[in-house]
Amino acid sequence: MQAYLGKASLSWIADHSCISLELLRQWRQEPRFLLVMDWSKSIFSKVFQENLALNDYALEQYHYIAAEISLLEESLRIAVRVPLYQRFKKLGRCLISRRQNNLPLSKYDLRLFRRLFLFFLTLEQHWPSSARKRINEDFLPLARDVVWPLLKEGQWVESELESLQQTDPLPQIRHELENKLSETLKRFV
Secondary structure (H helix, E strand, O other): OHHHHOOOOHHHHHHHHOOOHHHHHHHHHOHHHHHHHHHHHHHHHHHHHHHHHHOOOOHHHHHHHHHHHHHOOHHHHHHHHHHHHHHHHHHHHHHHHHHHOOOOOOHHHHHHHHHHHHHHHHHHHHOOOOHHHHHHHHHHHHHHHHHHHHHOOOOOOHHHHHHHOOOOOHHHHHHHHHHHHHHHHHHHO
């Protein structure tokens, strides 16, 4: 639960999972448990990156996904964000270069850029970073002026994004995570 809810204390986890504080402390010192936790974080990060790169979502779903990522424990958030951002930055630079040199832009690259752009655009609301400047200065114009028209996406997402930024999905996500993780942990006790 600490990995998926970030700053949750052991006593809070004990209360919400109905697992004794002593047992939780014992698990945190058990090498096999710690290895499983490290392995599961790595697997989660890879699966998340793959799903985000391969699947299209509505803007409100990206908003929800970004909010959920912002709840994760810091090392897990970084394990998700850094490789995705490197891929996004490389792809964005490639598209800008190809556009400036009048080279064709592949539909696959345009769709992948759209997915990553929407994820990072919404993630900046929940977990701001130094990437915001590059997104706003380089990639927002690329998305608005090149990618959306070439993909025939229709209306630009700015107004929809502004209305979404007024909503806060975090309490709902926290509640769902508490329930799911509590049920999962009960199976192990």
